[in-house]
Amino acid sequence: MPYFMRFVMLLVMTCLAGVALGSPVADASRCPTIAVTDANDRARLLHHICYLKGRPGEVAWQASTPDQLPPSADWTSANGHDLVFAHSDTTYWFRLNVHNPSDRAGLWYLKLNYALLDEVTFWTSGRDETHRLVTGDQQPFFTRGIDYRYFLLPVTLEAGEASTILLRVRSSGALNVPLELTTPDRLIADSNHLTLTHGLFYGALLIVAILNLLLFITSGTAYYFFNMFYLVAMGLFMFAMGGFANQYFWPDSPRFANTSVPFFMGMSVLAMTLFGRSFLEVDASQGLASRALSLQSLGSLVIMALAFVLPYSQSISLNTVFSLLVIANLFVIGLIRWRQGYTHAKWYVLAWSLMVLGTLIFALAAFGYLADFLAREVMMQAAIGGQVVLLNYAMVQRWRVLNQKLLEVEHSAKIQLELQVHQRTAQLRDAMRDLEQANRKLADLSLNDSLTGLRNRRYLDQMVPDLCAESRRTGSPLTMVLVDADHFKRLNDNWGHSFGDLCLQRIADMLTRHVRRPRDIVARFGGEEFALVLPDTTPEGARKVIEDILADTAGTPVSTTGGETVTMTLSAGLTCLQPGDSASDLFRRADEALYRAKAAGRNRVEIAGCSQPA
Incomplete structure (x- = not known):
């Protein structure tokens, strides 16, 4: 324990030193105006912000x-550094001068990506x-005006x-002010990506929690229940830290938002203590370890009560x-x-190693000693996910060993014992069957491509045969395009x-913008190849859609990080x-037509196997 605490203190001091070295430089002369139409200016937002x-x-505290x-207020330029401040009673003012140099009106959003701030004006x-x-x-x-967790x-x-935009921020905890100036399109895209990430995380936690509850009901083994309790408590804590709980659970109870x-942190500590005692089989014979866990449980109940006081x-x-x-x-x-000699404990130790690292980094970010709270939140989710996988693997190993012991007893015991x-x-077989079913459910969730957000090849393989059968039954046309x-x-x-990757995302956006019917399928076929499946669409209609996509893509250059513009084309x-066609025949002919389009000079569409010429 002393060595671990020395390591924690050393890591904290290192992070504090990094924050001190990266503190902004005072520049009271002016706050540079940002051109809101310039993407590069928006990306360098922190070079345009001043704070007080x-x-x-002081007057600025009372104002x-x-x-x-x-x-004569002494405004300080952020100079590109993150607006992260450790806990204090200080009120912070932030100023941003914006200008629209274009000849058209526009809408942008200033986003503050940290939910746990008491007062924001x-x-x-x-x-x-x-x-x-x-x-x-x-x-x-509802005072936020927009239904969004940040x-x-x-x-x-x-x-x-x-x-001129002015912000006054005051909070009883650490002060993270991660500001971002973004367009509505970018805001929606980022929100969708985060929604997918959080949905997978919380959905996986819920599924594994339900699985452990079913295993507890089936087998009566206590650590299944405590594992379920831990997953629920940790999920609620992350839900509250991320601002989701305030948005969905108690939007009209601001007092409970901080409480x-x-x-939930105290509840998580109680749950992990009860699970550790049960899984590691720490009983009264363990002496000091047993008493320490009992004190931890009591302390967890106390700090849960103190949260309201x-x-x-x-x-x-x-x-x-x-x-x-x-x-x-x-x-x-x-x-x-x-x-x-408790062999399953090695997986438990490895799981808690991830938890120690993830919790420490997350705590430093939450208290303002590390920047980029969003990234630390995702890192904490990854640590919890890794821990859950290792803990459940440890339980599976324990099932295996227990099953071996039961088989040994079977050969030596009497009829009643047998x-x-x-x-x-x-009971164990039923539990394994339930686990296999839950794993199949998790596999069913993996039908989307993580980079582009489109459907993936697996989804395509499942749906195309059904669409082919429907087309043959109804006599309606079915068109497939490989891009x-x-x-x-x-x-x-x-x-x-x-x-x-950015180019692939732009292509995906282009395809979904042109292919919008509910039954149409847009999927990432693999690598830089995409597939469109268009029910009730003639070849002529499909060709018109594809030619629009090709023209739109060629006319929409993509900017590189170095400021260059690159024009993409599609075939x-x-x-x-x-x-008499099967799904594989469709894929084969579309691939042959794509090959001809490539051979004919690219940036074009070729048709194969359609009875009606386009």
């Missing part, structure tokens, strides 16, 4: 409106008036209009320290049980795979279902 600290008793700030001053938005997690959720400020600018975080800043600090100590203690107890062994073995990016290897070689092969 208002310590208790409730911008006109109460002193004219936006002021937008334009040509004729000043708008104010008062929100925060100490206000009802804070969004719509920024509407007329042609040539300039505006829920330390409460203490201020949030004190409660969350107490809970974080207590949680780290509990995780460290469970890690040490797992090591001890491993050395005592009957008990058979009953226990049947491939021209010279895609050259893009990867010249600008890197990250740019190649397409089109075919339609003929009598």
Whole structure:
């Protein structure tokens, strides 16, 4: 334990030193105006932001409106550094000057990607008036104006209009102010990607929790129930930290928005303690370890109750320290049980190693010692996911060993004992069957391509035979198109795979923008190749859609990170279902047509196997 605590202190001090070295440089002269139409300017938003600290008793701390700030206020330029501040009683003001240099009005969003801020007030001053938005997690959720877990400020600018945006932020915890100026399209795309990530994470937690509950009901084994309890408690804690709980569970109870975080943290600590005791089989014979776990359980109940009594800043600090100590203690107890010959403990130790690292990084980000809270949240989810996989693997190993022991007893015991062994073995088989069914359900969830968000090859293989059968039954046409990016290897070689991924995402956006009917299928076929399946579509109609896509793609250049623009082109092969065709015949003919389009010079569509010429 002393060595672990020294490691924790060393890591914390290193992070604090990094924050100190990266602190912004004061520049009170001006805050550079940002051209909202310039994507590069928006990407360098932190080079255009200034902030002002208002310590208790100062004018900036007492001011409730911008006109109460002193004219000689010492604004500090962020100089491109993240706006991350450790816990204090300071009020922070942030200023951003924006300008729309285009000849058309436009809408942008200023996004603040951190949900746990007590008071957030936006002021937008334009040509004729000043708008104010008062929100925060100490206000009802509807005060945000937009149903979103983070804070969004719509920024509407007329042609040539300039505006100044001011924020006042005050919070009882750490201050993370990750600001981003984005377009509506980019906002929706980012939100969709995060929704997929969070949906998979929380959905997997829920499925595994339900599985453990069923195993507990089936077998009566206590650690299944405690594992389910832990998964639910940890899921609720992450749900509250991410702002989802405030959005969906108690939008009209702002007081519980902060209280829920330390409460669910205490619940998670209680659940992990009970599961550790049960899984590691720590009973009264273990002496000190058993007493330590009993004190941990009692302490968890106390800090859960204190969450409703203490201020949030004190409660969350107490809970974080207590949680780290509990995780460290469970890690040490797992090591001890491993050395005592309890073989399954090695997987438990490995699982808690991930948890120690993930919790420490997440805590440092939540307290303002590490930047990019969104990335740390995803890292914490990955740590929890890895831990859940290892813990469930450990339980499977325990089932295996237990089954072997039962088989040994079967050969040596009397008839009555043999009957008990058979009953226990049947229970284990039922549990394994339930686990296999749950794994099949998880496999059914993997029908989407993670990079583009489109359907994947697996989904396509499942749906095309059914659509072919329906087309033959109803006599309606069915058209398939294979689309491939021209010279895609050259893009990867010249600008890197990250740019190649961006190009694939742009192609996916282009396809979904043109193919919008509910029954149409847009899928990533593999690599840089995409497939379109268009029911009730003639070859002529399909060719018109594809030619529009090819023209739109060729006319929409993509910007590289170096500021260059790259024009992409696509080649397409089109075919339609003929009598006697199978799904494989469709794929084969579309691929042949695509090959001809490539050979004929690319950036074109070729048709194969359609009885009606286009």
